[in-house]
Amino acid sequence: MLVVMLCTAGCIEKASAQQVALKTNLLYDATTTPNLGAEVGLGKKHSMQLYYGLNPWKFNTDNGKKYFKHWMLAPEYRYWFCHRFQGSFVGIHGLGGEFDAANVKLPFGMYKGLRDHRYEGWYIGGGVSYGYQWVLSRHWNFEASMGVGVVYAKYKGYECGECGRQINDGHTTYVGPTKAVLSILYMF
Numbered sequence: 323m324l325v326v327m328l329c330t331a332g333c334i335e336k337a338s339a340q341q342v343a344l345k346t347n348l349l350y351d352a353t354t355t356p357n358l359g360a361e362v363g364l365g366k367k368h369s370m371q372l373y374y375g376l377n378p379w380k381f382n383t384d385n386g387k388k389y390f391k392h393w394m395l396a397p398e399y400r401y402w403f404c405h406r407f408q409g410s411f412v413g414i415h416g417l418g419g420e421f422d423a424a425n426v427k428l429p430f431g432m433y434k435g436l437r438d439h440r441y442e443g444w445y446i447g448g449g450v451s452y453g454y455q456w457v458l459s460r461h462w463n464f465e466a467s468m469g470v471g472v473v474y475a476k477y478k479g480y481e482c483g484e485c486g487r488q489i490n491d492g493h494t495t496y497v498g499p500t501k502a503v504l505s506i507l508y509m510f
Contacts, residue, residue: 343407343463345507350375355392359505367402369411390426394419396501398451407509408457415469415501418446424482439489440480447473449500461509469501 345359357375364370373396380389398415402408424440435441449471456464472495479490 342510343507344510345371345373345465345505347373347375348504348506349502353377353390354379361400361407361507363406365406367404367406369400369402369406371398371400372396373398388425390421390423392419392421392423400453407463407507408455410454411452411467413451413453413467413469414448415451415471416446416448417473417500418444420444421475421477435479438482440482440486441477442480443475443477445473445475447471447496447500451501453503455507463507463509465503465505465507467501467503467505468499470498471500472497473500 341363343361345361347357347359350357355375355377357373359371359373361369361371373394375392375394375396377390377392379391380387382388394417396415396417398413400406400411400413402411404410420443422440422442423436425438426436428436433441449469451467451469453465453467458464474493474495476493477491478488479492480486480488
């Protein structure tokens with residue numbers, strides 16, 4: 323997807339206008355997940371972005387090792403209501419990746435099995451989004467966006483963190499928020 327975005331950058335109308343942005347999602351950074359995104363303008367009101375995030379960390383706690391290791395790849399097409407890289411936009415996004423989680427307490431009582439067991443697997447999904455981008459200066463923007471959609475996950479469950487026998491395998495479908503973004507962008 324990144325190769326396609328970079329190849330289409332040569333088809334963009336003005337070489338002098340801002341065509342490419344590098345970004346990081348500050349909310350994703352706050353979860354100790356380093357991430358990097360690139361967004362390419364495809365026309366006056368169109369752009370395409372690709373995000374990648376990787377969380378390889380484990381944390382020692384009183385209950386043993388706690389982790390939510392994962393990687394995620396998330397492409398998104400955007401339509402801008404005024405001009406690309408400023409103001410309101412709507413988007414269609416996808417997401418996919420792999421996870422390995424143990425001893426994690428998620429908000430709102432979601433997936434209570436993660437508190438006492440380890441789960442690993444993969445996921446894929448997509449949805450729609452709405453956002454807004456503020457121009458801070460010639461090279462810097464700030465973005466806020468939210469997305470809702472559906473995610474399908476296939477998993478295997480184990481008795482405990484890094485040990486234990488397999489206790490189940492299965493799949494689940496999640497419907498709800500699929501992205502929350504507060505990003506800082508550097509514009510080229």
